[in-house]
Amino acid sequence: MNNENQYRLTGPFREVLTMTDLPLKGALQDQQLHIEKNAGILIKGDRIERIADFELLRSESSYPDLQLTLVEEDTVVIPGMIDVHTHIAFAGTRANDFALRNAGSSYLEIAESGGGIWSTVKDTRAATTDDLVHLILERAAALIRQGITTIEVKSGYGLNVEEELKILRAIKLAAKTCKAKLISTCLAAHTLPKDFEGSHEAYLEILVKELFPVLKEEQLSNRIDAFVEKSAFSKEQIKPYFEAARALGFDITVHADQFSTSGSEVAVSFAARSADHLESSGSAEIELLAASDVIPVALPGASMGIGCAFTPARRLLDAGASLAIATDWNPGSAPMGHLLTQASVLACFEKLSNAEVFAGVTYRAAAALGLSDRGLLSKGAKADFVLFPTDSIKEITYHQGLLAPAQVWIDGAVVFDHN
Secondary structure, X not given: OOOXXXXXXXXXEXXXXXXXXXXXXXXXXXXXXXXXXXXXXXXXXXXXXXEEEHHHXXXXXXXXXXEEEEOOOOOEEEEXXXXXXXXXXXXXXXXXXXXXXXXXXXXXXXXXXXXXXXHHHHHHHHOOHHHHHHHHHHHHHHHHHHOEEEEEXXXXXXXXXXXXXXXXXXHHHHHHHOOOEEEEEEEEEOOOOOOOOOOHHHHHHHXXXXXXXXXXXXXXXXXXXXXXXXXXXXXXXXXXXHHHHHHOOXXXXXXXXXXXXXXXXXXXXXXXXXXXXXXXXXXXXHHHHHOOOOEEEEOHHHHHHHOOOOOOHHHHHHOOOOOEEOOOOOOOOOXXXXXXXXXXXXXXXXXXXXXXXXXXXXXXXXXXXXXXXXXXXXXXXXXXXXXXOOOOOHHHHHOOOOOOOOEEEEOOEEEEEOO
């Protein structure tokens, strides 16, 4: 652990992208980006103390026992990225589903052949808690190597009280040793389980009565998610569920408007932190989201995995909405799990500026999780940042994920070094 009074200076960096002084909502131009040239990052403990000209910081005598880390190669820095939507707590694979879908099989045909979400539920139920901890940490390590320093992790492949608790306990255990910050979300309302003999309403009522109290008691999650969709839960069915969650003080997020609309309406009506997917959102939904404080979250990996339209990111931003971008890493529709590749591809199709892409994976993503101490580099923020071996920030999106980080820092310490 870093000494909270220890000063550490690292640099010089050709460019440091601070992501400061930018609005949370609306379109962004690259000219709005604040980039420090030939800069150093001064850290105190696990927080940013100052960002300024490297030689100036190095020459000042007001920092006792300054620890210096010199960077000799051309390097640029961005804030640690934040993946606000993942399903990395799962066992098994759906490679056969992917092949069948690309060969023309429908979702129903795949499910009837033994695939689909229920196959992942069966594999995840068969896994032990230790198995899931190992798998979560393995996938989190892959995200860290990309420069992702905060990771949201959903349950949702247990689909009964006992198994959902197993997954959420595994996430909590993984968080104790993971170098990145893991933030758990309860997605027990992912779909109606095949082995539940009752209605949608009855299943949700059991979750409220038997699962919610344990989440609070064991501090397993303070976030409740649900899939509002024709194949999962309708807006009428989910309303009492979210009302109960809100009454208990849970934050709410919604899988919304993926194949049909109504989820974004639910998200806005419950003042959700975010509405995720939105591939089917039209003008009415876009206007509704833009007028709210809900953060729209684009999941281009799902669009690529399924072969469907992208989230209307350009229209959302131009209407005045915010926009975060996440991987949706899951075994079925989004198995890639590479944030910069997905965000860069989305930028090409939706004509997003670099400023909008970087905002979507840093400070606007932080807002989708209710966090204000990360996603930007300024005094008092967490010292989470990523070094890329290049001389220009623009090279990062240009290479569409192929430019790998040279180093990743979390809480003021190097947690990954490519060398």
